[in-house]
Structures are given as C-alpha cells and as structure tokens.
Amino acid sequence: MLVSREFRFSLGEEEESGRYYVSIPVSNGLADYEEYYEIDRTAFERYRVDPAAALPFVDRCRNREADELLIVPPGSNRGTAL
Amino acid sequence: MGIDIGGTLNSARNWVGERLDDVEGAKDWVGGKIDGAVHSAEDGIDGFRQDLVQFGEEHGGIVGKTLAQGVSNTIGASEGATLAVYDMGKGVVQLADGAGKLANPLEWATHGDRNLQRVENVGRVAQTLDNLTSPVAWATNPGGNVETAKALWNGVTAGYQDAAKDGDWSKFSGRLVVDVGSLFIGAGEANAAIKGTEGASVLGRLGEGGEAVNTLDKVVDGTRALETVRAADAISPALKGEILAIPKGARPNPAEYLSPSYISDHLAQFDAGATKFTTQATLDKYGIAQRDGTAFVMPKGEADALLASAHGDPALLEKALGLPAGTLENNPLVRVDIPNPRDANLRVPSGNEAGANDQWLPGGKLPTGNSEAVVDAGSLPESGYSTTPVH
Numbered sequence: 001m002l003v004s005r006e007f008r009f010s011l012g013e014e015e016e017s018g019r020y021y022v023s024i025p026v027s028n029g030l031a032d033y034e035e036y037y038e039i040d041r042t043a044f045e046r047y048r049v050d051p052a053a054a055l056p057f058v059d060r061c062r063n064r065e066a067d068e069l070l071i072v073p074p075g076s077n078r079g080t081a082l
Numbered sequence: 083m084g085i086d087i088g089g090t091l092n093s094a095r096n097w098v099g100e101r102l103d104d105v106e107g108a109k110d111w112v113g114g115k116i117d118g119a120v121h122s123a124e125d126g127i128d129g130f131r132q133d134l135v136q137f138g139e140e141h142g143g144i145v146g147k148t149l150a151q152g153v154s155n156t157i158g159a160s161e162g163a164t165l166a167v168y169d170m171g172k173g174v175v176q177l178a179d180g181a182g183k184l185a186n187p188l189e190w191a192t193h194g195d196r197n198l199q200r201v202e203n204v205g206r207v208a209q210t211l212d213n214l215t216s217p218v219a220w221a222t223n224p225g226g227n228v229e230t231a232k233a234l235w236n237g238v239t240a241g242y243q244d245a246a247k248d249g250d251w252s253k254f255s256g257r258l259v260v261d262v263g264s265l266f267i268g269a270g271e272a273n274a275a276i277k278g279t280e281g282a283s284v285l286g287r288l289g290e291g292g293e294a295v296n297t298l299d300k301v302v303d304g305t306r307a308l309e310t311v312r313a314a315d316a317i318s319p320a321l322k323g324e325i326l327a328i329p330k331g332a333r334p335n336p337a338e339y340l341s342p343s344y345i346s347d348h349l350a351q352f353d354a355g356a357t358k359f360t361t362q363a364t365l366d367k368y369g370i371a372q373r374d375g376t377a378f379v380m381p382k383g384e385a386d387a388l389l390a391s392a393h394g395d396p397a398l399l400e401k402a403l404g405l406p407a408g409t410l411e412n413n414p415l416v417r418v419d420i421p422n423p424r425d426a427n428l429r430v431p432s433g434n435e436a437g438a439n440d441q442w443l444p445g446g447k448l449p450t451g452n453s454e455a456v457v458d459a460g461s462l463p464e465s466g467y468s469t470t471p472v473h
C-alpha cells in the first residue's frame with residue numbers, strides 16, 4: 001500500500017482477489033470517493049518504488065483514457081479527478 | 083458584463099406597480115373590469131420584456147441579448163407567480179362569505195405588502211382551502227369540497243393555458259411554483275410566502291401553537307421553491323451554454339453574470355452550516371480539500387435531508403449520491419460539517435475548481451436542483467470542521 005498525497009494517487013492490492021490497483025480521488029459534487037484501476041504486479045512494483053513513474057498512467061486514468069481497467073463501473077454521477 | 087440584473091428587475095417591478103396604480107379607479111369595478119385591468123398590465127409587462135431583449139440585442143450584440151433574455155425570463159417567472167396568486171385570489175373571493183371585506187382581488191394579488199393585514203382576515207377561507215386536503219372534510223362535505231376544487235381549478239387553469247399558448251415558459255414556471263406550493267400551504271399563505279419574512283410573521287399570528295410553527299416551515303419551503311425557479315431562470319440557457327463552452331480555468335467570476343442579490347441569497351442558504359460527503363478512505367488519504375485547496379459543499383439542511391431519505395441504507399446512499407454500486411460496502415461514508423463556511427471564503431463556484439466536473443452548471447445549482455458552493459477547505463484549521471461517519 002502506498003499513498004502519494006503529492007501526486008494524489010494510491011497503490012494497493014485487493015484483499016479478496018489479489019488484484020493490484022491504482023486509485024485516484026474523484027468528486028461528483030455530492031461526494032468525494034475513489035476510482036480503482038487494475039494494474040499488473042510489474043507495474044505495481046515499479047510504481048511503488050518510483051511513484052513519479054506512475055504519473056503518465058495516473059493522468060490517463062484522470063482523463064478517462066483507461067476506463068477498460070476500471071475495477072468498479074462508474075455510478076450514475078461519475079466524478080472528476082481531484 | 084456589468085448589467086445590474088437585480089436593479090433592472092426591481093425597476094420592472096416598480097413599473098408594473100405604477101401601471102397597476104394607474105387603474106386605481108377601476109378598483110370599484112367588479113369581475114371583468116378588474117380582470118381587464120390586470121391583464122392589461124400583464125400585456126404591458128410582456129411588452130416591456132420583449133423591448134428589453136431587443137434593447138439588449140441592439141446595444142450588446144449576442145451577449146447583450148442573452149443577458150437581456152435572462153432578465154426577461156426572470157421577470158416572467160416573477161410575473162407568472164404574481165398572476166397565479168391573483169388567479170387564486172379570485173377563487174378565494176368567489177368562495178368567501180362577505181368577500182367585500184377582502185377589499186378587491188387586484189390589490190390583494192398585486193400589492194400583497196399592503197394587504198398582509200387582510201390576509202389574516204382570510205384565515206377562514208384558508209381553512210376552506212385546507213379542507214381540500216383533509217380526508218375528513220371530503221367525507222363529511224364532499225359536495226362543498228367539489229365546488230371548492232372547481233372554483234380553484236377554474237381560477238388557476240386559465241392562466242396556465244394563456245402562458246402555454248404563448249410559449250412563455252418562464253411565466254408558466256412562476257405560476258407552477260405558486261400553485262403547487264399552494265396545494266401544501268394554502269393560497270393566502272402562498273401570497274405571503276412571496277412577500278417574504280413580513281408575510282411569515284403575519285402567518286405566525288394566523289396559526290396557533292405548533293400549527294403556527296408548521297405553517298412557517300411550509301412558508302419557508304414555499305419560498306425556497308420560488309427561489310429554485312427564480313434561480314433556474316436567473317441564467318438563460320444560452321448564457322449557460324456560453325459559460326460552459328469556456329474551458330475550465332478560464333470561466334468568468336460568477337459576479338460577472340449573477341446579480342449581487344442572487345449571490346447573497348444563494349450563500350445565505352449556507353448560514354446554518356455547510357456539509358460535504360466523502361468516503362472514509364478518501365478522507366484518510368487526501369483530507370477534505372481537493373488538489374487546488376477547494377471543496378464543494380452543500381447547505382447543511384440539504385445534507386440532512388439527503389441522509390434522512392436514505393434511512394442509513396448504504397445502497398440508497400450510493401444511489402442518492404450517484405456513487406458506484408458497492409462503494410460504501412467496506413468504506414463508510416463520512417459527512418464533513420463546516421459550521422462557519424464564510425470563514426473559509428464561501429462563494430458561488432466558478433466552474434474553474436478542481437472538483438468541477440462535466441455535470442457542473444453556472445449558478446451554484448447541481449443538475450439535481452441541490453445547491454452548492456465552494457470553500458477554501460485547505461485553509462481550514464481542524465477546529466473549523468468536524469467529521470462524522472454516517473452509517
């Protein structure tokens with residue numbers, strides 16, 4: 001688990017499935033929450049050692065260019081990256 | 083874009099008032115004579131609205147026309163609301179015994195501030211209207227209630243038909259708020275609600291004990307409903323489109339297109355406190371502010387109502403907040419309460435904030451109709467807010 005307040009993303013591993021993820025904070029105006037994007041173990045280890053290396057991928061997530069990797073589909077009022 | 087929308091609107095209202103004063107002599111007339119005077123004024127203000135749009139176009143091009151149209155629509159909503167009260171006033175007069183004591187419907191409807199004392203005298207009639215929503219009254223006096231309903235229906239629908247026929251939807255919406263509100267709070271009270279706190283104090287005298295408090299609550303709700311429609315009309319669709327077309331980061335300060343009174347009224351909704359929701363994990367990781375230090379907030383009362391509607395059910399909370407299903411299963415929702423949001427530079431969002439998404443609308447309203455504002459949450463000390471898990 002890693003939280004980068006500087007770059008505003010976090011890394012983690014799902015307890016049940018064991019999948020690795022990058023999460024970013026988002027807000028839809030009513031609530032702040034997180035979106036979770038699946039990554040492989042290689043990326044997880046690389047980002048954990050060097051958080052700045054994750055930024056290109058994090059930016060893709062923020063720009064909704066990696067939606068195919070979303071672990072949980074968006075709700076009815078999808079938030080924007082904070 | 084320095085047009086004083088509030089001042090222009092007040093000028094228009096004064097203009098209407100003078101126009102109606104001009105027909106002071108008609109007040110002794112009955113029925114059709116009074117109708118004619120009112121609808122002459124209606125035609126007059128409609129003409130004024132058209133002139134205003136044309137003036138805006140001639141002097142300010144597309145932007146001027148857009149602004150003028152926004153003012154015109156606002157006047158339309160207000161005008162529609164006033165006329166709806168007038169129409170209901172006709173219904174009340176037709177129902178009341180000794181209708182003459184109510185003075186005449188023209189002044190009652192258009193100069194409510196002069197007639198607040200008379201509103202007290204209509205208490206008995208208001209009771210008649212209340213009977214419409216009483217199962218007991220329907221059971222004991224169905225015929226009377228049917229006649230009451232017919233009279234009100236006849237008094238109200240004509241105005242709707244005219245507004246719809248003319249395609250004047252801003253006026254239509256003004257009528258709608260008053261008439262829908264009147265179903266809950268009664269015709270005389272609806273009129274008083276429009277007139278604001280002075281009317282509320284009179285209503286306080288109308289009711290007794292807990293009923294008075296209940297009535298005041300209803301009046302406040304009615305006033306809010308009116309403000310909702312006025313807010314929706316404060317910015318024309320065209321102007322909204324122009325603002326939304328401006329890239330995030332370059333959008334204008336809301337003070338450039340909202341009147342001071344609109345902004346003041348909007349922010350006053352947060353005087354009882356501001357609230358935002360966040361998941362516990364998001365709060366733990368990133369705090370209450372977005373990356374630019376701001377945070378979107380809603381009036382505390384709206385947050386309370388939202389939570390009450392969900393009854394603590396996480397699935398209902400997710401639905402109410404538009405969150406992905408399952409978000410709150412293992413990640414509690416937390417409410418962040420800011421008791422004094424003005425200490426954190428409370429303001430109407432500009433749309434440039436980090437949290438302004440593609441659902442953002444100018445004017446401090448969410449697509450759901452909820453109110454929103456923005457604060458500099460990043461500068462708040464820990465003593466300036468509290469966090470509470472809600473389920």
